[in-house]
Amino acid sequence: MINILLIASIFGFVLSTLLFLKKTTNTNATFFLGSFYFILSIYALQTYIVDGGNLDKTRWFFIWPLIPYNAICIPIYYYFQAIFKDKIQWKKRQILLFVPLLLSFIDVGYIYLYPDTVYTPILNDAIVNPEDRLEVNYLLLHLDQHVFIRHVWHLGVLLIILPQLLNFLKLGKEDRLKGILNKWLRLFWGVLFIFAISAILYVLEKMGVISIFNNFQHGELVSLTLYLTFLSIGVLPVYFPSILQGYPRVIKVASLSQKERDNEVSELKFGLQEEEITTKLELLNQKKLYLEQDFNLTKCAQEMEMPAHHISYFLKSYYGMSFSSYKNNLRMEDAKKLIEEGYLKNNTIEALAGECGFATRTSFSKTFKNETELSPSQYALDIK
Structure with missing residues (x-):
């Protein structure tokens, strides 16, 4: 023994x-x-x-x-x-x-x-x-x-x-x-x-x-x-x-912003290091990894060296949206910027969809319309 x-x-x-x-x-x-x-x-x-x-x-x-x-x-x-x-x-x-x-x-x-x-x-x-x-x-x-x-x-x-x-x-x-x-x-x-x-x-x-x-x-x-x-x-x-990883806690704290001081509103914030997480998200966004078609919550967690459920919890508590909504929001910002720069003059909507991380034109157009209430082609005409 x-x-x-x-x-x-x-x-x-x-x-x-x-x-x-x-x-x-x-x-x-x-x-x-x-x-x-x-x-x-x-x-x-x-x-x-x-x-x-x-x-x-x-x-x-x-x-x-x-x-x-x-x-x-x-x-x-x-x-x-x-x-x-x-x-x-x-x-x-x-x-x-x-x-x-x-x-x-x-x-x-x-x-x-x-x-x-x-x-x-x-x-x-x-x-x-x-x-x-x-x-x-x-x-x-x-x-x-x-x-x-x-x-x-x-x-x-x-x-x-x-x-x-x-x-x-x-x-x-x-x-x-x-x-x-x-x-x-x-x-x-x-x-x-x-x-x-x-x-x-x-x-x-x-x-x-x-x-x-x-x-x-x-x-x-x-x-x-x-x-x-x-x-x-x-x-x-x-x-x-x-x-x-522990368990993410929500802590109720008084906001320091002028708007919330005026309205006397308290905000729910994430119990982990808020500044650290937002910095990691910003660095990840600068790499534009969200434009990759296989970019999902698991891959995001690996890049940020955080558990997936903490990221979901943070996005819900801090931004009020799911990971999927957060990712699509970033993709739509890129899509609108490309359209505004004239991308559709020489490229198809299918190409734009692939450029923004979508596998099909249908899923891209649906997401784009949910975001802007316009189709990509209508948005391009409005810009023109």
Whole structure:
């Protein structure tokens, strides 16, 4: 079973790297999810090294991983916050998240300050008796106390975000992609909760407080619930990339335009970076990709490096139109400009339709008439 830990750690490092490099609209959420898997990968690798009897060959991989381990509740908390709010907001009370991390910095720093008298005996004892390493005393706490505090904080974070999670799950239930995101968040939160409870019970037994898992040795229970489960759910961010994008939020804000100040009107705006999205749309329009016959919402999303449903949501909220209407509106502007410049003097309407991204004259003429209430030939006569 020990080899499962090595497989899980390798998979986790690959997955975290993919998440760090992946371009998404909700970069904060992707970063914190990648950080979580990275910490988990270090955890799995060290467990493989120590419990597998390989610590003597990799002595440098010891003690210091306690620092990232004790930070595991931080990416968990901020990942959910980034999903819920599409942004990260710092509040003073969040400093409590860093208490386990601070304790580990103090204890690890103390051990490395006195390598001969403190570090070497701890290392040698872990090589000889890896199953007893949780009983080692550092400066402030024993290692089992560090583990206990870490997972109590881990459990506390999950309970704190639970009401927010339940409220978030109610939003946009009719949206297919939001439904996928909801399933992922429920699964992810549930696995984290099971692991936190299992880890707390396991370390309490190691501390002699309870006696439940006598038949499991070397942390087999924790290893099984953690690494096998996270190995399986680690596939989801790759198989369903839409869960990395979050969920677009609509925020009601007061408009700053003079017209809206005069009329005291509030406008619904997109919860993502409005300026960034409009800039990307403008760059895309400058390339005139909308004139290509195969230009659709999927291709637009690829060009803008955004999920398709975010683009649709933005166009509906900001411009009040569908993607198809937005695309045809741009095409008609080009068509009118070409007609005004005399394009139809030497070319047919079929040629004009192809120039504007339409496969047939019929679809072009219908769209043009819907836009201008005139056929292309009538519009040309009016211009003349």
